[in-house]
Amino acid sequence: MTAIIGLTGGIGSGKTTVANFFKELGVPVYIADDAGKEVMESQTILSQIKAVFGEAIFELGVLNRQKLAAIVFADPEKLQQLNAIVHPAVANHFKLWLSNHQHFPFIIYESAILFESKGNEKCNKIITVTAPLSVKLQRVMARDTTTEEQVLLRMKSQWSDDQRIAKSDFVIENTDLEMTKSQVVKILKIL
Ligand code: ATP
Numbered sequence: 001m002t003a004i005i006g007l008t009g010g011i012g013s014g015k016t017t018v019a020n021f022f023k024e025l026g027v028p029v030y031i032a033d034d035a036g037k038e039v040m041e042s043q044t045i046l047s048q049i050k051a052v053f054g055e056a057i058f059e060l061g062v063l064n065r066q067k068l069a070a071i072v073f074a075d076p077e078k079l080q081q082l083n084a085i086v087h088p089a090v091a092n093h094f095k096l097w098l099s100n101h102q103h104f105p106f107i108i109y110e111s112a113i114l115f116e117s118k119g120n121e122k123c124n125k126i127i128t129v130t131a132p133l134s135v136k137l138q139r140v141m142a143r144d145t146t147t148e149e150q151v152l153l154r155m156k157s158q159w160s161d162d163q164r165i166a167k168s169d170f171v172i173e174n175t176d177l178e179m180t181k182s183q184v185v186k187i188l189k190i191l
Contacts, residue, residue, distance in 0.1 A: 002098065003106035004122055005191065008114035008164060009129030011154055012136035012143075014174035018129050019110045021184040028101045030094060032111035032119065039089045040065075048085045053078075073154050087117060106191055115159050115167060127187065128168040130161050131175055 007022075009015045019029045039045055046063060057067045072079040094109070101107050111119050120126055131139075140151050165171055170187050174180045 002102055002104055003124040003191070004098075005106050005108050006114045006120055006123035006126040007108050007110040007129070008112065008120075008126065008168075009172075009174075010131075010136055010158060010161060010164075011112065011151060012138075012140040013129040013131045014139075014172075014180065015110050015112065015129050017177070018127070018172055018174060018180060018184060019108055021181050022108045022188070025184070025188060027106070027108055027188070028104055029108045029110060030097055032090060032094070032109065032114075032117075035093045035097075036086055036090050039086060039093055042089070045085060045089055049082070052081050052085065073150075073157055076157065079157065083117065113158060115164060120167065125169045125191065126167065127170040127172060128161070128164040129172045129174050130165070131173070135175060 007015055007019055009018075016031070019031065023029045040049070040063070049063065049068070050058065053068065053071065057064050057071070068082070072082050098107070106124070109119065109123060111117065114120050114123070114126070136155075137148055137151055140146065141148060170190075172180060172183045172187070
């Protein structure tokens, strides 16, 4: 059976960077966040979101994802409501993807909220990516149009590094890219 290797970490820790290293080495990578975005474009999901969050988060019939994000990251109850709509659809999407990759010994399942969404329960092993807080903030602010306050708010809605590390099999400290790559190669040998 194909083993599922969970890959997680805080905002800006470098999950996608690490996932890309695995991909370069021939490991199939499933990015839960991308799948979530894809699923959220389906009409079934959009109408469920409209029923819960109202017309106000749609502009000319298009979901304003930033507005939705601002609502759910400021209100845990709303986040839970959104998750209840999106998570089951994403789970089905992943099941299908996994069945198409059955010939691989293992795959990487990348999710920022692996533990929060209980995605860890389907993983055989878990890798957490870490970086110092100041580095994470710098990276995210250089990449996105956001404020430090908004990033910190999102971080607060997610698990801390200590919580993730306690439940992980491997920890990748991602500061120097070459060192990160060699940690990926090392883990690959163990897997
Ligand atoms: P998010 O959860 O916010 O999507 P992430 O954990 O997936 O973030 P990445 O997207 O991989 O993180 O990295 C965030 C930004 O930092 C990217 O612009 C990436 O190119 C950069 N970055 C990641 N790792 C390093 C590194 N070791 N050195 C320099 N820049 C890095």
